[in-house]
Amino acid sequence: MGSLIARFLLLAVFCCPPALGQGPVVVGAVVSQSGSHAGPADGYRKGLLLWQEEVNAAGGLLGRKVDLRILDDASSASRNAPLYEQLIKEERAELLIGPYGTAATLLAAASAERARRVLINGAGPGRAVHRRAPRFVFQTGVPYSAYGPALLALAQAEGLKRLFVLAQDNTASKEMADGLRAAAVREVEVYGGAVLDFAPLVEKARAANADAWIAFGSTRDAADMVRAFRRLDYAPRLFFAGGAADPTFITMLGQDAEFSLTAIEYDARLPTPGNERFAKAFAARWSAQPGQAAAEGYVAGTVAAAAVRRAGSFDQEKLRAALGTLEVETVLGRQKMNPAGEQTAARPALAQIRGGRPALLAPGERPIPYPAWSERQVLK
Numbered sequence: 001m002g003s004l005i006a007r008f009l010l011l012a013v014f015c016c017p018p019a020l021g022q023g024p025v026v027v028g029a030v031v032s033q034s035g036s037h038a039g040p041a042d043g044y045r046k047g048l049l050l051w052q053e054e055v056n057a058a059g060g061l062l063g064r065k066v067d068l069r070i071l072d073d074a075s076s077a078s079r080n081a082p083l084y085e086q087l088i089k090e091e092r093a094e095l096l097i098g099p100y101g102t103a104a105t106l107l108a109a110a111s112a113e114r115a116r117r118v119l120i121n122g123a124g125p126g127r128a129v130h131r132r133a134p135r136f137v138f139q140t141g142v143p144y145s146a147y148g149p150a151l152l153a154l155a156q157a158e159g160l161k162r163l164f165v166l167a168q169d170n171t172a173s174k175e176m177a178d179g180l181r182a183a184a185v186r187e188v189e190v191y192g193g194a195v196l197d198f199a200p201l202v203e204k205a206r207a208a209n210a211d212a213w214i215a216f217g218s219t220r221d222a223a224d225m226v227r228a229f230r231r232l233d234y235a236p237r238l239f240f241a242g243g244a245a246d247p248t249f250i251t252m253l254g255q256d257a258e259f260s261l262t263a264i265e266y267d268a269r270l271p272t273p274g275n276e277r278f279a280k281a282f283a284a285r286w287s288a289q290p291g292q293a294a295a296e297g298y299v300a301g302t303v304a305a306a307a308v309r310r311a312g313s314f315d316q317e318k319l320r321a322a323l324g325t326l327e328v329e330t331v332l333g334r335q336k337m338n339p340a341g342e343q344t345a346a347r348p349a350l351a352q353i354r355g356g357r358p359a360l361l362a363p364g365e366r367p368i369p370y371p372a373w374s375e376r377q378v379l380k
Contacts, residue, residue, distance in 0.1 A: 022064055023064070024060075024064055024065040024066065024067035025060070025061055025062075025064045025065070025066055025067065025094050025095065025314060026067045026069055026087075026091055026092055026093045026094055026095075027052070027066050027067065027068050027069070027093060027094070027095040027096075027097060027301075027304070028069050028070075028071070028084070028087030028088070028091055028093030028095070028096050028097070029048060029068070029069070029070050029071070029087075029096070029097040029098070029099070030070070030071045030072070030073050030079075030080050030083045030084060030087070030098075030099040030104070030108065031044055031045045031048070031070050031071075031072070031073075031099060031100055032072065032073055032074065032075045032099070032100055032101075032104075033045065033070075033072040033074075034072055034074050034075065035074045035075025035076065036075045037075035037100060037101065038075060040100065040293060041075075041099075041100035041101075041123075041293065042293070043290065043291050043292070043293035043294035043297070044100045044122070044123055044293040044294065044296055044297040045070060045297065046282070046285075046286050046294055046297065047282070047290065047293065047294035047295060047296065047297025047298035047299075047300075047301075048068060048070065048097065048297040048298070048300065048301055049068065050278075050281060050282055050285055050286075050294075050297075050298060051297065051298050051300075051301030051302065051305075052066050052068040052301065053285075054281070055301070055305055061305055061308045061309075062308060062309075062312070062313075062314070069087065069091050069093065071083045071086065071087065073099060073104060077101065077103040077104040077106075077107060078107065080099050080104045080105075080107040080108045080111070081107045081108070081110060081111050084096065084107075084108045084111040084112060084119075085111050085115075088111070088112075088115045088117055093117075094314045095118065095120075095304050095308070095314070095319075096108075096112055096117055096118065096119040096120070097119070097120045097122055097297075097300045097301065097304065098119055098120060098121040098122050098123065098124055098137075098300070099123070099124075100123045100293065101123065101124065102124045102125060102126030102128060102129060102171075104124070105121050105123070105124025105126075105129050106124070106126075106128055106129050109121065109124075109129055109134055109137045112134075112136050112137060113134050113135065113136055113137065116135075116136060116316055117136060117316055118136050118137075118138070118307075118316050118319045118320055118323065119136060119137050119138070120138055120140060120300045120301075120303060120304045121137055121138060121139040121140065121141075121300075121341070122140050122141060122296050122297060122299065122300025123141060123293065123296045123297070123300070124139070125139075125141060125142065125143045125144050125172075126143075126144060126171060126172065126175065127143070127144065127145060127175055127342075128171075130340050130341050130342045133339070133340040133341075134340070134341055135320065135341075136316070136320055136341075137341045138303070138323045138324075138337045138341040139337060139341055139342050139343040140296070140299050140300050140303045140330075140332070140335055140343060140346075141265070141295075141296045141299060141300075141332055141343065141346060142265040142332060142343070142346045142347065142348050143175075143342065143343050143346075144171075144172050144175035144176045145175055145176075145178060145179055145342075146179075146343070146346060146347050146348060147176035147177075147179065147216070147242070147263060147348060148176065148177065148178055148179015148180040148181070149179045149347070150263065150347045150348055150350065151179075151180060151214055151240060151263075152179060152180055154238075154350060154367075155211075155212055155214075155238070157364075157366070158212075158237070158238060158366065158367075160211040160212045160237060160238060161211060162208060162209060162210045162211045162212070163180060163210065163211065163212045163214055164189070164204075164205040164208060164210035164212065164213050164214070164236070165177050165180050165181070165187075165188045165189065165214045165215075165216075166188070166189045166190075166191060166201065166213075166214070166215040166216065166217065167188050167189070167190050167191075167215075167216045167217065168190075168191060168192075168193060168216065168217030168218060168221060169190050169191065169192050169193065170193075172216075173216040173217050173242070174188070174190065174216075176216040176242060177214075177216050180214065189201060189204075191217075193218075195221065195224075196224070197224075197228065198221075198224055198225050198228040199228050199231070199232060202225075202228050202229065202232050202234050203232075205234075205236065206232075206234060210236055211236060211237050211238065212236055212237060212238040212239070212240070213225070213236045213238070213239050213240070214238075214240045215240065215241045215242065215243075216241075216242045217241070217242065217243055218243050219243035219244070219246040219248055219249050219252070220243070220252075221241075221243055222241035222242070222243035222244045222249055222260070223243075223249055223252040223253050223257075225239075225241065226239075226253055226256050226257065226260065227253075227256075229373075230256060230373055233372075233373055233374075235370055235371060235372045235373060236370060237369050237370060238261065238367070238369070238370055239259070239260055239261060239370045240260075240261040240262065240263075241260060241261075241262060242262060242263060243262075244257070244260045244261070244262035244353065244358075245262040245263060245264055245351070245358070249262075249353075250353060250356060250357070255356075255376075255378065255379050257353050257356075258353055258354065258355075258356075258376070258379070259352060259353065259354070259367075259368055259369075259370050259371060260352070260353045260370075261350060261351070261352050261353075261367055262350070262351055262352075262353070262358065263348035263349065263350055263351070264348060264349050264350075264351050264358065264360070265292050265295075265332070265348045265349075266290075266291065266292040266294075266295040266296075266331070266332060267349065267351075267360060268289050268290060269360055270331070270333075270349055270360065271362075272329070272330065272331050272332065272333050273329040273330070273331070274329075274330070274331055275331040278290065278295070278298060278331045282294055282298075295331050295332055296332070298331060299330045299331060299332045299335070302328070302330050302331075303323075303326070303328060303330065303335055306326060306328045307319050307322045307323045307326055308322075310322040310326060323337060323341075324337065324339060327345070332346050333345065333346050333347065334346065349361070350367070352367045352368060354368070355379065356379065
């Protein structure tokens with residue numbers, strides 16, 4: 001009798017689907033929940049939590065519920081290495097999602113590489129994370145390097161050949177300008193953060209007969225550029241400023257902000273697949289509209305889940321292989337990674353300030369040329 005029971009139990013073990021005999025799959029992430037980065041990173045955390053709730057409501061991953069464990073780095077990048085080691089060794093995380101910010105992601109990536117664990121780089125847009133071509137780190141979202149190609153495509157469509165490009169002396173701004181430097185511009189004007197008067201640069205652009213003024217820097221700098229334009233009666237055919245995406249740009253300038261171009265990585269109005277549903281679900285869950293960080297967290301989970309489904313396994317080598325060939329549509333647009341794990345498909349959306357607010361440009365839509373100051377009409 002005992003032998004018969006033993007055979008029955010053995011048969012049951014082998015016949016039951018694996019998911020029925022396994023507990024939840026642990027997904028680990030480190031997100032600042034205290035300290036100076038807690039505010040900006042809060043949306044990232046909420047985007048991840050919304051993804052967890054939705055994937056569990058749909059049956060989990062390969063039949064296993066997602067147990068999302070989020071640790072707090074207290075806004076200190078240096079804490080990420082030991083915290084990701086804790087997720088790997090003590091929490092037994094089978095999927096890792098990176099922290100908020102490039103510096104923190106760089107340290108998290110090193111821990112993942114040592115452990116040969118796949119890490120989804122959801123909010124580390126800087127090139128430093130992928131410079132050494134890691135094998136297990138894959139970037140989602142919009143990298144800084146995507147700005148140059150997006151603006152080059154616009155300039156080419158508008159027939160603009162003489163581009164005057166500026167970048168504030170910081171890593172993010174210079175990486176954004178690099179795509180233009182390589183493809184269309186001999187020189188990028190790099191300026192320090194203490195510039196108070198852009199008149200000398202305006203005169204330089206005027207002397208070069210520049211078609212377009214393209215600037216990557218702070219919102220304050222973008223506003224000071226426009227003030228210099230008006231004072232010197234200067235109007236290029238196209239004016240782009242990355243800092244103009246901040247709502248305070250319009251507050252600073254009022255009607256003088258009109259017709260400025262900027263780039264937006266995420267907006268609840270974007271016509272990307274699933275974005276309307278995501279924005280409604282986020283607002284219902286958190287009583288607020290999702291911002292860029294929320295979309296980045298949600299997309300990191302979306303891509304991780306797509307890789308698991310393609311691999312049909314949580315085996316790290318199979319997941320790595322799946323991510324290397326994966327193409328998936330998300331609320332941030334199409335996602336595709338190169339062999340070094342860098343994002344190659346996602347691009348920022350372009351917007352032009354019209355009627356006192358940023359108006360998203362549809363694909364292929366031409367912006368209104370930046371008008372001369374004497375031709376502008378007062379808005380009612």
